[in-house]
Amino acid sequence: MFAGKADNATSRPPPLLEEPRFGTGPQPYRPEGVRGLSGSSFGGTERYDDFHGGGGGGGGGGGGGGGGGGGEYADHFTQDRFPAGHPDRFKREFGREPVTTPMTNRTGQGFRGTAALPNPTNLGVATGTGPVMMVYGLDTKKVNCDRLFNLFCLYGNVARIKFLKTKEGTAMIQMGDGSAVERCVQHLNNAPMFNSKNRLQLSYSKQLFLSDVTNPFTLPDGTPSFKDFIGNKHNRFVNLTMSLKNRIQSPSRILHFFNTPPTITEETLLGLFEEKKIMQPSTVKIFPMKSERSSSGLLEFEDIEGAVEALVILNHAPIENPTGKFPYTMKLCFSSSRQVNVNGSSRHQNDGNETNEN
Structure with a gap:
């Protein structure tokens, strides 16, 4: 009998829905909860300057003072984050040089496998080639x-x-x-x-x-x-x-020897080849001594293979020191000489003929 009259509970208009919101609403200003901020200063420990070891700089709208040095963080970021060959581009866009500090852990020890190298490097990042x-x-x-x-x-x-x-x-x-x-x-x-x-x-x-x-x-x-x-x-x-x-040379037929006893002779040098049973040089030239501490000279072989074999086996070979108890360590490297001038040098003949030393 109440068909024509709406109930009060059902006759209320529906509640107004909140307008759709895109994005997050405004948040209260809480400097202590914002990452990288400390009080009213914008010089927190995770600023850009700190990641790159920089200091100072204006504090933007907040006008804070300069940030502190970022030594703690700079150690953990290496140059390999930036493509090799584009340091100028990085500096032009961001106004700072990329980090060049080697990767280290928090104890200050270097990255395993590189820290103890005689010449610490950046693992070839600059050249794009690994070690x-x-x-x-x-x-x-x-x-x-x-x-x-x-x-x-x-x-x-x-x-x-x-x-x-x-x-x-x-x-x-x-x-x-x-x-x-x-x-x-x-x-x-x-x-x-x-x-x-x-x-x-x-x-x-x-x-x-x-x-x-x-x-x-x-x-x-x-x-x-x-x-x-x-x-x-x-x-x-x-x-x-x-x-x-060091003079970088490709393998050649001629080896340069140095750090040998000042009284070194051709017979002593050839004896090293006989002991190791390897091909002897066709020409031996001992340079005039520039000092009384050591001697040097050239060894010429018939082909590159013989020179490489001699260097691989005899480089760093010990030679008895006639005046001391510690032996000399002969060092070899490839020479840039095209041929050995035999004038004033010792000539080794394969047939075993005697040679004259000057």
């Missing part, structure tokens, strides 16, 4: 870690060398930086060693470092398949002064 390379075409019956070191140390500091058990004739070498790897690839790729038919094949590796091998397998000559050369005294690029003394 590790692959080496193929090795005769494992004649090559070991020390002999590879004797060759590759001519182009940069050698950190670690590891032979691969699953790939016979293959090794991985970690150099001091990416530039050293590029020099090795440029000068040693396709170089003959122990067999003119088998040539070294070098390529870049994506690994940033070689991990320590606690139980390396044994090579055919009885030496371990892994060796760490970090801190080795025979690395030749330990500092700028030593680096500038």
Whole structure:
């Protein structure tokens, strides 16, 4: 009977809905809860300046003072965040240089595999090349870690060398930086060693470092398949002064020897080749002594293969010191000379004829 009359509960108009809101609503100003802000100052510990080790700068609308130095945070950000070859672009757009501080952890220790290198580097970020390379075409019956070191140390500091058990004739070498790897690839790729038919094949590796091998397998000559050369005294690029003394040369028929006893003779030099049963040089030239401390000279071979083999085996060979108890360590490198001038030098004949020394 109340069909024509609406109930009060149902006759109320529906409640007004809140207008749709896009985005979040306004938030109360809470400087203590905003990341990177501290009170009324905008110099918090996570400002841009702090990430990049910068100081100061105006505080924007808040007018706060300059931020503090960001030494704590700069250590955790490396240059590899920015593409190599574009430092000017970064500086032009953001007004600051990219971070160049090596990656370290909170204890201040360097990134494992690079901190202890004789010449700390940025792992080749600047060149776009990592510090590790692959080496193929090795005769494992004649090559070991020390002999590879004797060759590759001519182009940069050698950190670690590891032979691969699953790939016979293959090794991985970690150099001091990416530039050293590029020099090795440029000068040693396709170089003959122990067999003119088998040539070294070098390529870049994506690994940033070689991990320590606690139980390396044994090579055919009885030496371990892994060796760490970090801190080795025979690395030749330990500092700028030593680096500038090195003349980078591709393999050639002529070797330059130095750091030998001042009284060195041709017979003594040839005796080293006889002892190792390797090809002797066709020409030996001993330079006139510039000092009484050591001597130097040139060794010429019939072909590049013979010179490479001699360098791999005899580089850093000890030579008895006639006036002291500590032996000399002969050092070898490839010479830029085209040929050896025999005038005023010792000439070694393969038929065993006597030679005259001047």
